[in-house]
Amino acid sequence: RKRTSLTDIPGPQPESFLIGNLAELHQEQAGEADFRYQAEYGGIARIKAPFGVDMLWLCDPKALQYIYQTSGYSFPKQPERRVLSGLMGDHGLTWADGETHRRQRKVMLPAFGSPEAKALLPVFEHYAEQVTLRWREIIEGSPDRMAVLNVIKLIAPATLDAIGEAAFDYKLGCMDDSDNELAQAYNSLVAGIFASPSKSRLFWTSVAHYLPMHVTEWLYAHLPGRGLDKARQNRRAAHKIARQLLDLKSEALLHSKGSRDVMSIIVKANTSEDAKTKLADDEMIAQMRTIMLAGQETSSNTLSFALYELAKNPRYQDRLRAEIQSMEHSVHERGGTTFTTSDFDSMPFLQAFVREVLRYHPAVPHNYRQAMKDDVLPLSKPIRTLSGKIVNEIPIPKGTRLTLSVAAYNREKDVWGEDAHLFNPERFLDFSGKRGPTVGVFANILTFSGGIRACIGWRLAVLELQAFLCQLVSNFEFGLTEELKRLRRENALVMVPTLEGEPEKGVQLPLRVSFAARC
Numbered sequence: 210r211k212r213t214s215l216t217d218i219p220g221p222q223p224e225s226f227l228i229g230n231l232a233e234l235h236q237e238q239a240g241e242a243d244f245r246y247q248a249e250y251g252g253i254a255r256i257k258a259p260f261g262v263d264m265l266w267l268c269d270p271k272a273l274q275y276i277y278q279t280s281g282y283s284f285p286k287q288p289e290r291r292v293l294s295g296l297m298g299d300h301g302l303t304w305a306d307g308e309t310h311r312r313q314r315k316v317m318l319p320a321f322g323s324p325e326a327k328a329l330l331p332v333f334e335h336y337a338e339q340v341t342l343r344w345r346e347i348i349e350g351s352p353d354r355m356a357v358l359n360v361i362k363l364i365a366p367a368t369l370d371a372i373g374e375a376a377f378d379y380k381l382g383c384m385d386d387s388d389n390e391l392a393q394a395y396n397s398l399v400a401g402i403f404a405s406p407s408k409s410r411l412f413w414t415s416v417a418h419y420l421p422m423h424v425t426e427w428l429y430a431h432l433p434g435r436g437l438d439k440a441r442q443n444r445r446a447a448h449k450i451a452r453q454l455l456d457l458k459s460e461a462l463l464h465s466k467g468s469r470d471v472m473s474i475i476v477k478a479n480t481s482e483d484a485k486t487k488l489a490d491d492e493m494i495a496q497m498r499t500i501m502l503a504g505q506e507t508s509s510n511t512l513s514f515a516l517y518e519l520a521k522n523p524r525y526q527d528r529l530r531a532e533i534q535s536m537e538h539s540v541h542e543r544g545g546t547t548f549t550t551s552d553f554d555s556m557p558f559l560q561a562f563v564r565e566v567l568r569y570h571p572a573v574p575h576n577y578r579q580a581m582k583d584d585v586l587p588l589s590k591p592i593r594t595l596s597g598k599i600v601n602e603i604p605i606p607k608g609t610r611l612t613l614s615v616a617a618y619n620r621e622k623d624v625w626g627e628d629a630h631l632f633n634p635e636r637f638l639d640f641s642g643k644r645g646p647t648v649g650v651f652a653n654i655l656t657f658s659g660g661i662r663a664c665i666g667w668r669l670a671v672l673e674l675q676a677f678l679c680q681l682v683s684n685f686e687f688g689l690t691e692e693l694k695r696l697r698r699e700n701a702l703v704m705v706p707t708l709e710g711e712p713e714k715g716v717q718l719p720l721r722v723s724f725a726a727r728c
């Protein structure tokens with residue numbers, strides 16, 4: 210009854226009093242409900258949570274800028290979402306809020322700057338090469354020198370190994386041994402836990418915010434269930450390795466042998482903190498698990514969708530390959546064997562393609578926040594309320610729950626042009642630079658989020674995508690398969706590719722792969 214001010218905002222009909230609009234947002238493919246709301250209501254809509262509670266859904270650039278950038282910590286994550294983050298990454302950075310978040314992020318930031326990311330390029334190039342060698346072997350042994358590969362299943366262990374080495378200077382060995390405990394623990398992790406949620410699961414996940422957080426945490430730690438078992442198994446496997454790594458890093462630092470991996474830098478930064486701001490051992494372990502998850506599923510899914518777009522758009526595939534192979538010639542001419550980050554920067558189509566993939570296929574389609582106090586959201590475009598008023602700001606009461614639509618912002622026509630729903634890398638080639646308010650941390654795309662909670666690893670992610678794409682596109686040609694007519698962009702907190710009718714098989718993206726011609 211208190212939340213009367215939201216009732217005047219137009220929005221979609223809820224499916225029922227118990228489930229509100231949650232089913233369409235989470236059971237349909239990622240972004241589908243969002244695109245409908247965007248087309249019908251513009252940048253903001255009232256949606257319903259269980260028990261008829263009003264929430265806001267939004268993709269309005271000015272409102273998003275206010276929430277992510279301007280308001281500091283005034284829009285914390287929703288508690289039930291934090292508990293899910295805790296399930297996957299303990300009390301690490303994706304779980305933390307307010308002062309705890311500020312303290313943790315300060316210790317972690319020095320490891321994620323531009324020079325630190327650049328120093329890790331050889332790691333990504335190495336694992337991209339390993340994937341290339343594997344695929345070569347498979348294709349050479351296949352009839353007609355063409356194989357249908359479930360690319361995501363083959364890329365995921367490589368990106369996990371890459372993050373292991375980049376973040377911890379440790380060879381996890383998931384590519385060599387798929388029975389490896391850690392490889393198993395991360396195999397189809399988010400899809401196994403969060404894909405295709407039933408209505409009852411959506412209901413309980415949402416109403417968990419009526420319970421104190423520690424009670425929900427206890428329930429997740431003890432309730433039976435295949436998804437929860439998978440999360441607990443992941444926790445055990447990740448903790449075992451994280452504990453060993455933390456001891457190794459601390460020992461190395463004592464002997465002044467710290468290396469350039471992310472965790473060594475964090476361990477070092479932590480030693481300069483005073484007792485009050487220092488991260489405790491369990492927080493350090495939580496960061497390691499957070500980085501393993503945040504840095505792996507997102508990258509392998511994005512890379513897989515990138516290969517899918519190339520298969521779908523042979524013209525872009527040819528153009529990208531020509532640019533990469535021509536740059537390879539220049540590298541060889543100067544006596545080099547691998548690309549540098551400046552080489553990547555000198556490939557305009559690669560830059561444009563990576564941006565367009567990130568825009569079009571955001572690995573995290575929604576962010577969830579709530580208002581810590583009564584507030585007013587500014588809007589880029591006025592809306593007409595149900596009572597007929599034209600308003601360009603929306604007063605919201607303390608506690609209002611917000612679904613921030615990354616998927617829809619990335620398709621905003623005012624920002625990206627009339628063809629925003631078209632996959633078109635060329636938009637980034639002649640883009641004038643005027644896109645409305647600054648929202649996202651990279652190219653103003655919201656995929657890495659923005660502001661004080663923006664993805665800390667975005668530079669690493671972009672480098673990794675570039676390194677893998679250069680190797681794979683230079684060596685292989687990608688084509689579509691019949692199965693891809695059933696491709697789903699599954700909303701499993703992280704967006705993952707699955708095939709309609711085969712949810713039990715987990716992530717799938719079967720492509721025809723053959724050797725690429727050399728120009």
Ligand code: HEM
Binds near residue numbers: 504508
């Ligand atoms: C394509 C790849 C990636 C995408 C799309 C992505 C996306 C995101 C998004 C949307 C958030 C904000 C989540 C929220 O506020 O609820 C985030 C946070 C985070 N990401 Fe990434 N990420 C990627 C790669 C990486 C990599 C490679 C790392 C580390 C090596 C990483 C580490 C983190 C961490 C630690 C956070 C928490 C930041 C904070 O709350 O302060 N991510 N990421």
